[in-house]
Amino acid sequence: MGPASFLQDKVTLDINVRDANTPPIWEVFSVVLTRTDENELLTALYGGVLGEEPWRLFLLRLLARAEADVAQLMLRPVGGEAWMLAAQMRDRHVSPGFVPPEPPWDRMRPGRVYSGTELEDAHSPAARHMRLGLTDVGDLCLSVFREDGDFSASDSALLASLAPHLAIAGRTWGRLEREGGHIAVTEGELALLGGGWILVDAQAHLLDCDSETAMLIAQGKIMGRAPDGRLRLLLPEAAKLLEQAIGNAGPVSHRAEWLWHDPPMQMLVMPPPDGVERAFATVRCLIRIRALPHGEGRGVSASILSDLFSLTPSEARFAARMADSASIAEVARLLGLTIETARNYSKRIYGKMDVRGQADLIRLLSSSIMEKAATSELSEGPQ
Numbered sequence: 001m002g003p004a005s006f007l008q009d010k011v012t013l014d015i016n017v018r019d020a021n022t023p024p025i026w027e028v029f030s031v032v033l034t035r036t037d038e039n040e041l042l043t044a045l046y047g048g049v050l051g052e053e054p055w056r057l058f059l060l061r062l063l064a065r066a067e068a069d070v071a072q073l074m075l076r077p078v079g080g081e082a083w084m085l086a087a088q089m090r091d092r093h094v095s096p097g098f099v100p101p102e103p104p105w106d107r108m109r110p111g112r113v114y115s116g117t118e119l120e121d122a123h124s125p126a127a128r129h130m131r132l133g134l135t136d137v138g139d140l141c142l143s144v145f146r147e148d149g150d151f152s153a154s155d156s157a158l159l160a161s162l163a164p165h166l167a168i169a170g171r172t173w174g175r176l177e178r179e180g181g182h183i184a185v186t187e188g189e190l191a192l193l194g195g196g197w198i199l200v201d202a203q204a205h206l207l208d209c210d211s212e213t214a215m216l217i218a219q220g221k222i223m224g225r226a227p228d229g230r231l232r233l234l235l236p237e238a239a240k241l242l243e244q245a246i247g248n249a250g251p252v253s254h255r256a257e258w259l260w261h262d263p264p265m266q267m268l269v270m271p272p273p274d275g276v277e278r279a280f281a282t283v284r285c286l287i288r289i290r291a292l293p294h295g296e297g298r299g300v301s302a303s304i305l306s307d308l309f310s311l312t313p314s315e316a317r318f319a320a321r322m323a324d325s326a327s328i329a330e331v332a333r334l335l336g337l338t339i340e341t342a343r344n345y346s347k348r349i350y351g352k353m354d355v356r357g358q359a360d361l362i363r364l365l366s367s368s369i370m371e372k373a374a375t376s377e378l379s380e381g382p383q
Helices: 025-029 035-048 056-063 154-193 209-220 236-247 300-310 313-323 327-337 339-353 358-366
Strands: 070-077 084-090 114-115 126-134 137-144 194-202 208-209 223-225 230-231 257-259 265-272 283-291
Touching: 025 300, 035 056, 035 154, 056 070, 070 236, 126 154, 137 154, 194 209, 208 209, 209 223, 209 327, 223 313, 230 236, 236 257, 236 265, 236 283, 257 300, 265 300, 300 339, 313 327, 313 339, 313 358, 327 339, 339 358
Parallel strands: none
Antiparallel strands: 070 084, 070 137, 114 126, 126 137, 194 208, 194 283, 223 230, 257 265, 265 283
8 A cells, every 4th residue: 555545544645736837737646756856855854753853854955956045844743823834944045035925724625736926915935835734743734945946736745745755754754752751751750769650731631641640531530531631639638729720810830739649640740851742742730640648657758849949859848858857967977968058958958948947847838738748659550
């Protein structure tokens, strides 16, 4: 099965370039990629998705093949509203001040090749545009521009011939980006002693989660997924916290609440990790899930303190000891610090936690859920 038939339900090739040079539609469709095109363009397109600059070599070769001054690829991720520049290559002879105009993307039908004059005014530079709609990636728009002269019908046919290949490469790239975001979150969680995680958007739609949490959601006893894709937290306090976190204007702040009481599970809502928005354009927050063992200690988890108050690991360990009512001198002895270093630690901790002293610190923690969040080694997820 060839690429075109593989994606015939995804991409419709419909060339409709209304200019004097356009031959009958059957002649346009008869134009196919040459062996040179396959060697030069397709190898760069398919191989490029694995590189750090996935579209660079493909656009460079397309630039030369179409004798264009600018070749670019625009992207609008799934769920996103704004188009963003994925890559652009310029001929070295093009005027520095030449800025390709933005076509009206929303007026472009997916799979159809448009001329610049068809979409813009008569004074715009020569251009050819082709938009593709890929359900699991978003929208892609491949464009070529010239400062002078116009493109031919064969250039339009070239873009159309590239459509199924670009769709496959785009879907592969999108999957790699999603997996990259998935790995970034997972690595962060493993570095913080494990635990499950969920990514949601501003309407609480579930975007992604780890496999253990997916099983928990499928069971529907502690949390579930509504028919519209929204995450449902069955404990009222947890649902209220999530609603407040995603509903407030501005960045999401670190907040914690019980996810469930028996078995004891805790949720921490926080901003998404850096880079995740490349794969999930609408991501609003990350929810970390911790399964807490029954009946272990009353101390406060240093990891939880680090999450909630942006403490360094050393500061979090120091604060956890103070929360157990140990004096600064006792904490210094336990952690092998000098008294002066311990005092500096305490001052920084008080400032970050916005308390006036150790008594305030203990009151703050004892009045929160962290009083019950024992110093726990996190399980890999609910069983």
